[in-house]
Amino acid sequence: MTEHPDDHVASHGDSHLDLEAMADALAAAEDGAALPEHLRSCAACATRLEALRAALGAVASDLAELPAVPPVPASLQRSVVPTPSPGATTVLPARPVASLDEARARRTRLVLAAGGLAAAAVVVVGGGLLLSHNATDTHGAATNAAGVESPRVQDSGTDYRSPAALQAALPGLLSPPTPAPGKTVPSPLHGLVAATPDPLARLRTPAGLQGCLASLTDPADRSTPLALDYATYKGAPALVVVLPSAKPSKLDIWVVGAGCTQLESDLLLYVKADRPTK
Amino acid sequence: MTEPGDGDAQDRALLAAHLAGEPHAFDDLLGRHRQRMWAVALRTLGDPEDASDAVQDASLSAYRAAAGFRGDARVTTWLHRIVVNACLDRARRQAVRPTVPMPERPPADPRDVLAERETQVLVQLALAALPEEQRAAIVLVDLTGFSVEDAAAILDIPPGTVKSRCFRARARLAVALGHLRNPESPEPVPPAADLEGGTT
Numbered sequence: 001m002t003e004h005p006d007d008h009v010a011s012h013g014d015s016h017l018d019l020e021a022m023a024d025a026l027a028a029a030e031d032g033a034a035l036p037e038h039l040r041s042c043a044a045c046a047t048r049l050e051a052l053r054a055a056l057g058a059v060a061s062d063l064a065e066l067p068a069v070p071p072v073p074a075s076l077q078r079s080v081v082p083t084p085s086p087g088a089t090t091v092l093p094a095r096p097v098a099s100l101d102e103a104r105a106r107r108t109r110l111v112l113a114a115g116g117l118a119a120a121a122v123v124v125v126g127g128g129l130l131l132s133h134n135a136t137d138t139h140g141a142a143t144n145a146a147g148v149e150s151p152r153v154q155d156s157g158t159d160y161r162s163p164a165a166l167q168a169a170l171p172g173l174l175s176p177p178t179p180a181p182g183k184t185v186p187s188p189l190h191g192l193v194a195a196t197p198d199p200l201a202r203l204r205t206p207a208g209l210q211g212c213l214a215s216l217t218d219p220a221d222r223s224t225p226l227a228l229d230y231a232t233y234k235g236a237p238a239l240v241v242v243l244p245s246a247k248p249s250k251l252d253i254w255v256v257g258a259g260c261t262q263l264e265s266d267l268l269l270y271v272k273a274d275r276p277t278k
Numbered sequence: 279m280t281e282p283g284d285g286d287a288q289d290r291a292l293l294a295a296h297l298a299g300e301p302h303a304f305d306d307l308l309g310r311h312r313q314r315m316w317a318v319a320l321r322t323l324g325d326p327e328d329a330s331d332a333v334q335d336a337s338l339s340a341y342r343a344a345a346g347f348r349g350d351a352r353v354t355t356w357l358h359r360i361v362v363n364a365c366l367d368r369a370r371r372q373a374v375r376p377t378v379p380m381p382e383r384p385p386a387d388p389r390d391v392l393a394e395r396e397t398q399v400l401v402q403l404a405l406a407a408l409p410e411e412q413r414a415a416i417v418l419v420d421l422t423g424f425s426v427e428d429a430a431a432i433l434d435i436p437p438g439t440v441k442s443r444c445f446r447a448r449a450r451l452a453v454a455l456g457h458l459r460n461p462e463s464p465e466p467v468p469p470a471a472d473l474e475g476g477t478t
Contacts (some may be wrong), residue, residue, distance in 0.1 A: 023449035055452035069317040080337045169333035215287035272302045
């Protein structure tokens with residue numbers, strides 16, 4: 001039932017209904033409410049109601065033909081964050097909004113291979129995740145069959161303590177050693193996994209990883225992670241996700257805890273870092 | 279009203295990162311919503327300069343109020359509520375001067391151009407003449423694609439009130455745009471002038 005807190009003009013007893021009372025009647029009717037008694041007994045008002053109903057369709061057409069909203073002016077692209085004092089971190093300009101075409105183009109090339117201790121490769125296609133087992137893709141896999149770059153996946157077990165530590169580790173995260181064919185890189189966590197429950201186990205499954213990544217990326221622009229590292233942050237189990245940034249010279253590093261899901265990222269740290277030069 | 283995949287988790291993560299001191303997080307958050315914030319402001323105020331000022335005011339307000347975000351609404355709802363309030367404040371403070379942007383895709387026939395622009399001018403003027411509360415509702419629902427429920431959360435009113443305001447706004451537009459002339463009607467629909475100053 002539609003509520004009408006502005007009802008003081010919507011009811012006029014036995015007199016003919018005015019425009020707003022008829023508009024309210026149509027709104028209520030859309031919710032399945034019965035028409036006011038007056039409309040059922042007054043042919044004139046019923047006729048006018050039908051005229052209004054038809055006119056609303058024409059209004060919808062007029063509104064649809066309004067010119068498109070122009071792009072956001074450059075003045076609004078500037079950062080609202082106060083510029084820090086000299087020597088502090090530089091404030092970057094705001095990330096430009098990706099156009100629909102750009103987002104569509106990116107979606108078409110979304111192919112992500114990921115894995116973990118299970119050496120499972122996870123492939124994202126159009127926002128969905130497919131699982132394929134491929135041990136040789138686990139570490140240092142550069143491209144998949146489609147020629148799209150896959151993320152580097154590591155179980156470094158590193159205990160990152162600061163953003164600076166992550167920045168320093170970036171070259172290694174992005175270019176881990178490639179194992180010899182048929183071999184896998186031994187994980188420092190392998191022994192631990194056998195002895196104790198793995199707190200990041202859920203994030204090693206395709207569904208768990210997919211959900212977590214969805215909480216970190218825009219639905220309209222699911223960027224492919226460049227690197228994943230199952231590690232710890234200040235002693236807490238953590239997954240390090242390295243994503244491309246809007247600015248090519250930067251990378252977005254998300255460090256999430258074991259509770260990362262599609263609804264809650266369990267964020268431990270987010271930092272924008274300089275992309276290592278090759 | 280958080281739904282999987284709607285981006286709210288990332289918005290919350292960015293807000294948390296901002297509050298934790300990450301210098302780029304708030305700009306990244308705004309960047310995700312800026313286009314729609316701009317659309318809401320432009321459609322509400324009509325004038326690009328006023329709209330730009332309103333979005334800038336709203337962005338700064340959100341930046342200052344970030345620590346007070348209680349998390350009981352989606353971040354996008356919170357941001358757009360601030361934008362709408364900034365627009366309504368601005369509209370109350372000054373007379374709105376609607377302007378009509380040029381269409382991006384000009385029709386081939388010049389006569390069509392004139393007819394299309396005439397309609398657009400009339401629609402813009404009719405929108406500008408709506409009571410503020412009705413205009414805010416119809417801008418959110420009909421012009422920027424928010425659901426009635428989301429618009430209700432942004433405007434902090436019940437969904438039924440949003441619906442009522444949208445229907446009343448459409449009815450006023452129907453009169454103003456000449457779609458509601460019924461010669462057979464025993465009592466003509468009140469002209470737009472009679473509706474000015476009416477309650478919402």
